[in-house]
Amino acid sequence: MNFDDLKLILVPTDFSESSTGALRAAVKLAQTFRAAIEVLHVDLDPSLVLPPPGDIIAMPIAVESALAGAAEQLDRAVEEVRQANVACTGASESGRTHTAIVEHAARIGAGLIVMGSHGRHGFGHLLLGRVAEKVVENAPCAVLVVPQTVRAAGTTGGD
DSSP states (O other), X not given: OOGGGOOEEEEEEOSSHHHHHHHHHHHHHHXXXXXXXXXXXXXXXXXXHSOTTGGGOOOHHHHHHHHHHHHHHXXXXXXXXXXXXXXXXXXXXXXXXXXXXXXXXXXXXOSEEEEESOOOOHHHHHHHOOHHHHHHHHOSSXXXXXXOOOXXXXXXXXX
């Protein structure tokens, strides 16, 4: 990877501690290489989670509320990056997380994807699998996977 040509860093986020750490790392890289950042949030399409006939159950109020909350968090993340004097935009996609990240990176011409090693736990983690691994396997550019920070108790997070 030629860092001299790095213009745009894609940072997928689920607003977890792991994603926040990855965003911090991306900001430092962007400052160093004078690159811009695009923060991407992927909303999991409910029809991908619920088997038929559950995938046709309409929950417009719950979905609208979740989307509005994610939009607010995305706006805050973008503003925090801009306060660090880094050009930043935000984007939202819907679908399978790893597929949406890879396709979005290709569409915007990202030179690097910076993402946390994990952020989802329990049932969500089981359904999504190892998103970071799938992104690394399929990405159109280099991927930097930032491990979850060491916790105060002295243990480390991991997939």
